Amino acid sequence: MRTKIIYLANPNNPTGTIFSKSEFDTFYQHVPSHVLIILDEAYFEYAKDNPVYPDSMSYRYDNVITLRTFSKSYGLAGVRIGYGFAHEDLIASLMKIKLPFEPSTLANAAGIGAIDDEAFLTRTLEHNRRGLQRVVTELGVRGFKTVPSEANFVMLPLESADDAQRLTQALVERGVIIRSLANFGLPSCVRVSIGTEDENEFFLKTLSEIF
Numbered sequence: 001m002r003t004k005i006i007y008l009a010n011p012n013n014p015t016g017t018i019f020s021k022s023e024f025d026t027f028y029q030h031v032p033s034h035v036l037i038i039l040d041e042a043y044f045e046y047a048k049d050n051p052v053y054p055d056s057m058s059y060r061y062d063n064v065i066t067l068r069t070f071s072k073s074y075g076l077a078g079v080r081i082g083y084g085f086a087h088e089d090l091i092a093s094l095m096k097i098k099l100p101f102e103p104s105t106l107a108n109a110a111g112i113g114a115i116d117d118e119a120f121l122t123r124t125l126e127h128n129r130r131g132l133q134r135v136v137t138e139l140g141v142r143g144f145k146t147v148p149s150e151a152n153f154v155m156l157p158l159e160s161a162d163d164a165q166r167l168t169q170a171l172v173e174r175g176v177i178i179r180s181l182a183n184f185g186l187p188s189c190v191r192v193s194i195g196t197e198d199e200n201e202f203f204l205k206t207l208s209e210i211f
């Protein structure tokens with residue numbers, strides 16, 4: 001086998017789905033120890049309170065590196081800061097080839113400050129939970145299927161790629177940008193991000209106007 005790296009996102013983008021610890025373990029048993037598994041937990045905070053969701057900080061394998069970001073729940077995408085953790089031997093190997101440039105001092109300060117600001121995170125997660133619930137419920141009322149999401153977006157499987165294209169186009173013409181997922185290999189699906197309350201309501205109102 002020539003595979004060198006396996007990249008897994010948990011929660012996954014664009015489906016918003018998660019895998020459990022036992023699902024990961026079943027998969028892991030088939031991965032040779034020389035293969036690096038990159039575990040992308042960009043949406044970790046949104047899923048962390050789900051008992052089925054495994055926090056990879058508390059299960060460590062020597063060939064797994066976890067990556068997290070402040071771009072999502074902490075709202076710091078423009079700051080470009082994140083963190084990772086892995087076995088010290090793996091980190092030591094990475095250090096040998098890593099470019100010498102670090103995130104800026106200000107970016108580091110923003111990341112550390114964000115971790116300390118528990119109230120902000122709690123507020124953000126609560127806001128997202130409510131918004132997601134509202135959008136999913138209202139989509140259901142309008143006859144749309146949704147994939148159960150553990151992130152700050154939700155995926156809608158539509159009947160066809162044409163439907164996905166038409167819906168994306170009709171919405172963008174009315175000022176709402178959703179993501180068509182053709183580039184993800186899911187041409188009949190779209191992804192809707194949860195926004196502010198006003199944005200969510202505008203999306204739902206616009207959807208009603210289209211149909």
Ligand SMILES: Cc1ncc(COP(=O)(O)O)c(C=O)c1O
Pocket residue numbers: 009012013040042043068069070071077081082
């Ligand atoms: C799964 C996943 N990982 C990583 C990122 C990007 O994170 P960052 O802003 O830290 O580069 C995204 C952003 O869309 C994402 O969906």
